[in-house]
Amino acid sequence: MKRISVLGAGTWGIALARMLCNIGHSVTVWSALPAEIEELSRTRQHKNLPYMDIPDALLFTDDVAAACEGTDILLFAVPSVFVRSTVRSAAPYITESQVIVDVAKGIESDTLMTMSEIIVDELNKAGKCNSVVALSGPTHAEEVAKDLPTTIVAAHADIETAEYIQSVFANPVLRVYTNTDVKGVEICGALKNIIALASGISAGLGYGDNARAALITRGLAEIERLGLKMGCLSDTFSGLAGVGDLIVTAMSKHSRNNKCGYLIGQGYSTDDAVKQVGMVVEGINALPAAIKLAAQYEVEMPIITAVDQIINHNASAVEIAMNLMGRDGITELSKPILDINYETAVIKNAAMRAQGDQSMKRVITYGTFDLLHYGHINLLRRAKALGDYLIVVISSDEFNWTEKHKKCYFTYEQRKALVESIRYVDLVIPENSWTQKRSDMHEYHVDTFVMGDDWKGKFDFLKEEGVEVVYLPRTPEISSSKMKKDLYDANTVDGESKTSHDDINTDPDA
Numbered sequence: 226m227k228r229i230s231v232l233g234a235g236t237w238g239i240a241l242a243r244m245l246c247n248i249g250h251s252v253t254v255w256s257a258l259p260a261e262i263e264e265l266s267r268t269r270q271h272k273n274l275p276y277m278d279i280p281d282a283l284l285f286t287d288d289v290a291a292a293c294e295g296t297d298i299l300l301f302a303v304p305s306v307f308v309r310s311t312v313r314s315a316a317p318y319i320t321e322s323q324v325i326v327d328v329a330k331g332i333e334s335d336t337l338m339t340m341s342e343i344i345v346d347e348l349n350k351a352g353k354c355n356s357v358v359a360l361s362g363p364t365h366a367e368e369v370a371k372d373l374p375t376t377i378v379a380a381h382a383d384i385e386t387a388e389y390i391q392s393v394f395a396n397p398v399l400r401v402y403t404n405t406d407v408k409g410v411e412i413c414g415a416l417k418n419i420i421a422l423a424s425g426i427s428a429g430l431g432y433g434d435n436a437r438a439a440l441i442t443r444g445l446a447e448i449e450r451l452g453l454k455m456g457c458l459s460d461t462f463s464g465l466a467g468v469g470d471l472i473v474t475a476m477s478k479h480s481r482n483n484k485c486g487y488l489i490g491q492g493y494s495t496d497d498a499v500k501q502v503g504m505v506v507e508g509i510n511a512l513p514a515a516i517k518l519a520a521q522y523e524v525e526m527p528i529i530t531a532v533d534q535i536i537n538h539n540a541s542a543v544e545i546a547m548n549l550m551g552r553d554g555i556t557e558l559s560k561p562i563l564d565i566n567y568e569t570a571v572i573k574n575a576a577m578r579a580q581g582d583q584s585m586k587r588v589i590t591y592g593t594f595d596l597l598h599y600g601h602i603n604l605l606r607r608a609k610a611l612g613d614y615l616i617v618v619i620s621s622d623e624f625n626w627t628e629k630h631k632k633c634y635f636t637y638e639q640r641k642a643l644v645e646s647i648r649y650v651d652l653v654i655p656e657n658s659w660t661q662k663r664s665d666m667h668e669y670h671v672d673t674f675v676m677g678d679d680w681k682g683k684f685d686f687l688k689e690e691g692v693e694v695v696y697l698p699r700t701p702e703i704s705s706s707k708m709k710k711d712l713y714d715a716n717t718v719d720g721e722s723k724t725s726h727d728d729i730n731t732d733p734d735a
């Protein structure tokens with residue numbers, strides 16, 4: 226049994242307080258509004274959850290000091306705009322052994338801090354350093370109040386702290402998962418409300434389920450785009466706090482963001498829509514921060530920008546929807562095709578091995594490799610991932626001199642020794658002519674031919690020899706061609722140095 230105080234007596238705070246009380250914890254609810262505390266303790270009902278009885282064991286107080294003192298866990302459940310002021314008023318009474326949990330979802334407009342960051346910030350100012358766990362997921366209070374099965378994520382950088390909260394909150398109707406990506410969980414929690422507004426606006430305009438599904442899917446894509454740039458984990462976006470919360474908020478009849486959006490889509494002003502909803506509409510609060518983050522991290526967020534245009538700049542919802550639909554066509558893929566082809570090839574290779582296909586896959590790559598910098602080593606590592614046996618072919622001194630018109634800094638033997646010392650490499654052989662590639666494929670029983678994507682397409686003719694031709698993404702910052710140009714141009718033979726791939730005919734048979 227833990228002693229838990231819930232700060233905030235709104236819909237979510239009271240639903241959680243009842244649940245925690247019913248599973249045997251000692252729970253006190255505090256509110257900044259004394260009249261609210263008086264009404265709750267007198268009626269033992271909450272106006273937004275009229276079907277929910279508040280257990281007798283649940284205590285109420287309007288004294289923040291009494292709420293904080295002697296508790297194990299302090300749960301912040303006020304709307305995001307009141308989190309900073311609430312921490313400030315509670316901070317003098319908080320002791321460092323207490324674990325703080327935040328359930329509010331939002332991002333502060335001027336500081337761009339998430340809710341847990343605001344709490345840490347205010348506690349630090351008061352000379353305190355508590356653990357703050359973000360608790361977030363697809364959790365409508367209306368359903369938790371009825372003990373309907375629900376899942377949630379407890380996030381803290383230290384997994385043991387997240388597991389502590391998991392163990393305190395878990396019960397037959399609430400399954401708790403953990404995550405260490407606090408920022409990702411909080412970014413999802415704040416931004417999904419804006420996508421829910423978009424989903425509501427779309428329904429209000431009379432659009433159907435197709436549009437709603439598109440907004441959810443593409444909305445998640447833009448939240449993830451931003452989150453990944455901020456250093457969040459991709460798993461978080463496909464998890465409960467990510468897509469889970471987004472689905473429920475954008476679809477459910479309980480969602481105020483969805484409801485508020487619907488009214489706006491129907492032609493209500495934002496103020497009237499918020500008034501009609503009668504509870505905090507966090508998506509509207511989160512908009513300024515979302516727009517600033519998109520600019521700061523240079524991430525395109527068309528749906529969030531569209532909602533901002535409608536809500537904060539009086540744009541016509543119909544026109545904005547038309548503009549969204551009429552944008553230039555783009556791909557759904559978030560990675561370059563070459564990365565995807567490479568990953569597919571690695572997965573295919575691993576799957577073959579897992580299925581007991583013991584036939585050794587042999588991979589070959591060509592390069593002068595006179596300077597083994599990070600880009601080249603990375604390429605060799607990736608090439609090795611495509612097979613079991615990696616052959617590296619490096620230019621002989623004579624080939625360099627007579628065909629490429631280059632003088633090498635290191636002899637063939639020196640370069641060979643260097644490449645052989647890399648653990649990914651199984652065999653190093655010389656390249657003596659342009660024509661040998663076709664015959665190498667057969668002589669060394671090659672399955673896969675690999676080159677960097679700076680050569681894209683130039684070796685496709687080798688497919689005729691029955692090998693797979695793969696162009697691997699190069700390390701973007703490192704151009705070996707540029708290095709070679711810088712280094713070799715000083716050593717041209719008769720003023721000619723073939724450092725540009727375009728100057729080289731890779732298939733003399735053609």
Ligand SMILES: NC(=O)c1ccc[n+]([C@@H]2O[C@H](COP(=O)([O-])OP(=O)(O)OC[C@H]3O[C@@H](n4cnc5c(N)ncnc54)[C@H](O)[C@@H]3O)[C@@H](O)[C@H]2O)c1
Pocket residue numbers: 233234235236237238256257258261302303304305307310311328329330331364365366367503504505507
């Ligand atoms: N309701 C849900 O289902 C749900 C689920 C998950 C997360 N959340 C998040 O929890 C937070 C609270 O949501 P809610 O549904 O309880 O909102 P709500 O609108 O029901 O909360 C209103 C409450 O805020 C408190 N409050 C009002 N003025 C205050 C002030 N000046 N200072 C401090 N507190 C004040 C009062 O206790 C009031 O009852 C939001 O960030 C929301 O996104 C809500």
